[in-house]
């Protein structure tokens with residue numbers, strides 16, 4: 001299965017429609033050149049990651065312009081697209097009384113869509129916890145692997161990576177590949193790479209982490225997207241700038257790693 005991770009860089013002066021155009025062209029180019037089975041984009045790249053002052057005005061429902069553009073793009077280029085996340089406007093207030101969520105979206109070429117609402121909100125009281133509703137559903141989805149079989153993909157977003165119990169739930173739900181879009185700052189990028197490798201080793205799964213590059217809202221993003229094998233081997237790692245990573249993974253390695261080093265059955269719950 002071939003993965004393409006687009007580690008997008010941006011600043012403060014690009015509008016959301018202009019960025020959607022630019023990203024669509026990047027997706028078209030990589031699909032044309034590399035024929036991946038899955039393309040991954042970062043967290044909140046449309047409404048500008050950390051710039052939460054823009055979120056209210058750029059929020060939209062699941063059938064809004066961003067999600068519709070991503071659905072059309074996946075169909076046009078014939079690929080499964082993990083479009084990263086956007087600010088979703090919910091139909092009614094959730095348990096915390098908020099009407100916005102940080103929602104990831106996976107779209108297949110034939111228009112099947114899976115949404116995941118970020119469970120762990122980042123911001124220590126401000127930003128996400130103040131503005132967004134938390135997701136309460138652990139989500140996996142089946143995507144075509146390119147060999148005629150399907151792969152179970154576990155969904156999570158950025159700060160979720162610090163909470164291993166979520167990934168145990170995804171493991172128990174059959175995840176073979178964990179995809180993590182992010183807007184993770186440079187200041188803690190060492191945690192980003194370390195935690196991704198830890199999740200791969202402890203759950204014996206592939207981990208594909210797609211971060212943001214550039215500086216926006218005064219925060220330098222960390223880049224260093226990576227793909228990690230169930231053995232812990234880092235198969236590819238990006239630098240700090242905008243970059244596209246293309247990596248072939250053999251999903252049979254999940255079963256063979258678990259068979260040759262059967263640590264998971266030794267869990268004591």
Ligand SMILES: O=C(O)CCC(=O)C(=O)O
Nearest residue numbers: 122158159183184185188
């Ligand atoms: O946990 C971190 O250090 C960064 C998390 C983050 O930036 C996010 O979830 O948006």
